[in-house]
Amino acid sequence: MSLLFSIEEAPNTDSSKPHQQRFTRPLKRTGIDVQIPSKWDDLPLVSEDQHDSAFVEILAKSGKSPNSPIPLIARYSKPRPWSLEELDACVRAHEQGIPVALMSAALNRNPQDIIYRLLDVCHASEKVFHEVGLGCSQWTPEIKALAKDLFDAGLTAWRIGALFGVDFEGVEKALFAGRTDYGHSKRNPFAICTDHKQQINRETLQHSRTSLQALDAFAGEGRFAALIEDLFPTASQVCIEQNPDTFERAQNTRSWASQTRWILDNNIQVMKQLAATGEQFDIVDLDPFVSCREQIDLTWSLLKNASSLFVTFGGEYRRSFIRTNRQAIRRRYGFYDTALSNSEYLEIVPSFFLGWLSSQASKHGFVFEVERCVRYPNNCRFWLRMNRREPLTCQAWLTEHVAPELNGFRWRDLRIPRFSELRAKAPKNTRAKKPEVCSTDTPQLVFEL
Numbered sequence: 001m002s003l004l005f006s007i008e009e010a011p012n013t014d015s016s017k018p019h020q021q022r023f024t025r026p027l028k029r030t031g032i033d034v035q036i037p038s039k040w041d042d043l044p045l046v047s048e049d050q051h052d053s054a055f056v057e058i059l060a061k062s063g064k065s066p067n068s069p070i071p072l073i074a075r076y077s078k079p080r081p082w083s084l085e086e087l088d089a090c091v092r093a094h095e096q097g098i099p100v101a102l103m104s105a106a107l108n109r110n111p112q113d114i115i116y117r118l119l120d121v122c123h124a125s126e127k128v129f130h131e132v133g134l135g136c137s138q139w140t141p142e143i144k145a146l147a148k149d150l151f152d153a154g155l156t157a158w159r160i161g162a163l164f165g166v167d168f169e170g171v172e173k174a175l176f177a178g179r180t181d182y183g184h185s186k187r188n189p190f191a192i193c194t195d196h197k198q199q200i201n202r203e204t205l206q207h208s209r210t211s212l213q214a215l216d217a218f219a220g221e222g223r224f225a226a227l228i229e230d231l232f233p234t235a236s237q238v239c240i241e242q243n244p245d246t247f248e249r250a251q252n253t254r255s256w257a258s259q260t261r262w263i264l265d266n267n268i269q270v271m272k273q274l275a276a277t278g279e280q281f282d283i284v285d286l287d288p289f290v291s292c293r294e295q296i297d298l299t300w301s302l303l304k305n306a307s308s309l310f311v312t313f314g315g316e317y318r319r320s321f322i323r324t325n326r327q328a329i330r331r332r333y334g335f336y337d338t339a340l341s342n343s344e345y346l347e348i349v350p351s352f353f354l355g356w357l358s359s360q361a362s363k364h365g366f367v368f369e370v371e372r373c374v375r376y377p378n379n380c381r382f383w384l385r386m387n388r389r390e391p392l393t394c395q396a397w398l399t400e401h402v403a404p405e406l407n408g409f410r411w412r413d414l415r416i417p418r419f420s421e422l423r424a425k426a427p428k429n430t431r432a433k434k435p436e437v438c439s440t441d442t443p444q445l446v447f448e449l
């Protein structure tokens with residue numbers, strides 16, 4: 001463990017516990033040499049144009065220049081495949097007693113990911129894993145306050161650790177423990193939101209028909225797919241996951257039914273193939289970390305009449321405090337406003353996402369009802385009931401529910417409850433023991449009279 005702090009959800013670095021191999025796929029050799037310096041000061045710094053401007057601005061306000069060995073970019077950047085050279089460099093560094101935080105900063109990789117890889121290697125070679133910490137000399141009150149601002153603006157704990165040369169576990173612990181808006185003292189707040197999302201998936205699906213076909217386009221480790229199997233044992237489903245490690249973990253979570261088809265690929269390719277063969281589904285789940293804009297375009301021909309479409313408006317929404325992300329939202333959904341403050345923007349952008357979705361639905365011969373919707377700290381999620389209609393009916397439905405505004409389409413009078421509101425209504429004692437109780441509120445769409 002780190003010299004600085006201990007953490008509640010650390011990887012299993014205790015050699016007395018049985019080790020479960022996480023990665024089994026052989027890594028590719030890229031021919032690119034990888035060096036990890038032994039001293040922090042020998043790390044090369046990246047150029048300023050690689051940082052998100054929001055973080056540079058926060059640092060500048062405290063009179064700090066953005067001297068960082070890794071790009072300062074917001075949460076959920078796409079994972080990069082490991083190379084054999086990188087793993088070899090980490091193994092050598094580990095043998096030399098170089099801190100994982102230094103490896104992380106040198107490779108621009110999440111340190112937890114490095115620890116898992118090293119644990120696998122140590123286990124296979126029957127060596128003991130030693131994690132060396134960086135010490136706490138850099139973790140001054142000033143840096144801690146700055147770290148909080150950066151974290152609130154979306155910079156992950158490990159990147160903050162790499163920026164300031166402190167152990168990520170300490171940053172994580174200090175920042176999560178300092179947050180008051182999640183109301184939970186032990187678990188990762190994002191995991192709590194994910195559990196809530198799964199619970200609403202379950203509640204919404206319980207009203208569905210019993211025999212169905214489902215498309216889980218961002219299948220991850222398969223929680224949604226498992227729910228479908230559990231609720232509808234005769235369902236057939238297509239589950240697509242592009243990340244090989246995640247895909248592998250999904251395969252090991254349970255023994256999947258023969259009619260659950262897992263595909264390791266980019267969902268764009270697979271959705272095109274499914275459309276070409278005329279397949280259609282009763283349930284389509286689009287649950288990206290960041291964006292499913294392109295996948296939405298491919299969804300319409302895959303939906304049956306009276307189907308369910310579950311859509312997550314992902315990290316693209318959460319990062320709208322960054323100017324270039326507002327421009328990305330404009331490119332994708334039309335809506336653009338630079339004058340709004342971050343909180344005002346976050347308040348209304350879900351209405352514009354839903355409005356844009358309605359315009360697309362109507363264009364493709366669908367109307368929908370919003371069965372549920374929730375605004376989580378990191379994303380918004382909509383559970384929609386889709387119905388095919390004649391073009392004139394679709395047009396009338398669109399006109400009734402959507403107003404063209406600010407270069408986009410605004411869904412009128414969307415009331416999307418924040419997750420914190422839903423949690424606040426749940427009795428505290430039952431919330432801790434039975435998480436399912438906290439999610440029974442049905443969000444309402446309120447229409448103008």
Ligand SMILES: C[S@@+](CC[C@H](N)C(=O)[O-])C[C@H]1O[C@@H](n2cnc3c(N)ncnc32)[C@H](O)[C@@H]1O
Pocket residue numbers: 217218219220221222223224225240241242243246265266267268287288289
């Ligand atoms: C939020 S997670 C999905 C969680 C999942 N719905 C569940 O219930 O467990 C998003 C997943 O989508 C995957 N993903 C992102 N882009 C993808 C793409 N273009 N094709 C397939 N999978 C993708 C990511 O690797 C990640 O595992």
